[in-house]
Amino acid sequence: MELSKGCLQSIEILNHHGYKAYLVGGAIRNYLLGKPVQDYDITTDALPINIKECFKNYKTIDIGIQHGTVAVLIDHEQIEITTFRTEKEYINHRHPKEVSFTRSLQEDCLRRDFTINAICYHPKEGFIDFFGGEFDIKNKIIxxxxxxxxxxxxxALRILRAIRFSTQLGFVIEPNTSNALFTCMDYLKSISSERIMDELTKIFLSPSCANQCFEYQDIFEVFIPELKEINFYPQKKNHVYDALTKSHPSLPIRFAILIHQCNEPDLSCNAQQIMNRLKFSRTLKLQVNTLLSSIRTNFDSKIAIKQFLQNCKIDFMHVCDFKQCIDSSFNIDTIQQLYYEIIDNQECYTLKQLAITGQDLKNLGYKDKNISLILNDILNEVIKDKLNNNKEEILKYIKM
Known part of the structure; x- marks a missing residue:
């Protein structure tokens, strides 16, 4: 296995000072899967104070020194180095109450989550695999x-991590682990919305998210209880599955697909509750709301499309993809052709594109409070093709 310069140098420096040091975790998993290796994490029997002494000629950062982690910067590369440790008595199914340093590499690996993430490597010793992680990688098992x-x-966040790895890698979660996901799923109530959202994002951007969403729907219902609505309508459940399967790996599209089927009669209210609960970013909220608003919009003309584009907070192609996923009768080719005509002809659908500005209206003596109303009225007339986007004609319209 070829290591980065910073990783190899870190191991050599620790070994030179008499300490054991091994690469561990995701870097090895990705290497064995033939995927790019980005982050290198090293585990060592050196205590944090010893790590800092070994790297006294380099910049170090105490990113988690209470848990034994020190980051070292070597040639602009950040390497995280953590002391072998064991953990006891976890608080709120998330944080260890007690961390103890150990001299045993195997004890350190015992505290890790999955076999595929507990393989170690040393340039001279090769791979060290206490729990059969290599076998599980070859056989695509979580x-x-x-x-x-x-x-x-x-x-408890490991529950979502298991689903996420399964989705991202196309692996199967072995029966004992899968059963434990359901047994322990209520532990997720102790996890912050931000951490749950982080894992959900990775799951929803994975190719096979539809399969996992329905195989583990009971788990998703812990933080999106509205999903229980879908269980009462088999046809609706099949519709969501098909839509997710057809969708591109787009976060706003996939969340919108899921949300819009939770409770259609009160879609707007439920959508806001779900997004607020999961701490969606402001941008993601605007994008999902735009997609949801398109459900009852009929894009049967360029006028209808331009009216929608006025407040569109996401690429219109994503809107078309979403509509096609949830509505088999949606004629995406015709709609896209109309949209491209609007863009190619530079047809006006925003205030910025108007041939007249707020300053022009001020020069005519209009007050600030009226300017916005007048500009929006002009824009609506232009969009409806009742008024040409020409400054001279607009001025005549205003003076009528």
Whole structure:
């Protein structure tokens, strides 16, 4: 396995000072999968104070020194180095109450989540695999280390991480681990919305998210209880599955597909509640709301499309993709052709495109409070093709 310069140098420096040091975690998993390796994490028997002493000629950052982690900068590359440790008594199914440093690499690996993430590597010793992680990678299996219920009790976020790895890698979650996901799913109530949203984002951007959403729907219902609505309508459930399967890996599109089927009669209210609960970013909220507003919009003319584009907060092509996913009768080719005509002809659909500005109206003596109303009235007339977007004609219209 070829290591980055900074990673190899870190291991050599620690070894030179008499300490054990191994690459561990996602870098090895990705290497064995033939995927790009981006982040290098090193585990060592050196205590944090020893790590800092070994790298006294380099910039170090105490990013988690209470848990034994020090970051080292070597040639602009950040390497995270963590002391072998064990953890005991977890608080709120997330954080260890007690961390103890150990001299045993195997004990350190025991605290990790899944076998595929607990493989170690040393340039001279090769791969060190205590729990069969290489076998599980070859056989595309997600398997918790030891008792899966204990692993999820320690850190409930691992429940979503298991689903996320399964979705991203196309792996199967082995039966004991899968059963434990459901046994421990209520532990997720202790996890912050921000951390849940972070994992959900990665799941929803993965190719096979539709399969996981329905295989583990009970788990998603812990933080999106509105999904229970879908269970009462098999046809609706099949519709959501088909839409998610057809959709491109777009976060706003996939969230909009899921949300709009939760409770259609009160769509707007439920959508806002779900997005607020999961702490959607402001941008994502605007994008999802734009997609949801398109559900009852009939894009049967350029006028209708331009009216929608006035307040569109997402690329219109995403709107078309969303409509096509949820409505098999949606004629995407015709709509896209009309849209491209609007763009190619530079047809006006925003205030910025108007041939007249607010300053022009001020020069005519209009007050600020009236300017916005007048400009929007002009824009509506232009969009409806009742008025040409020509300054001279607009001025005549205003003076009528």
């Amino acid at each position: 398997k918790a280390i030891g008792n899966p219920i204990d692993r999820f009790d320690e850190d």
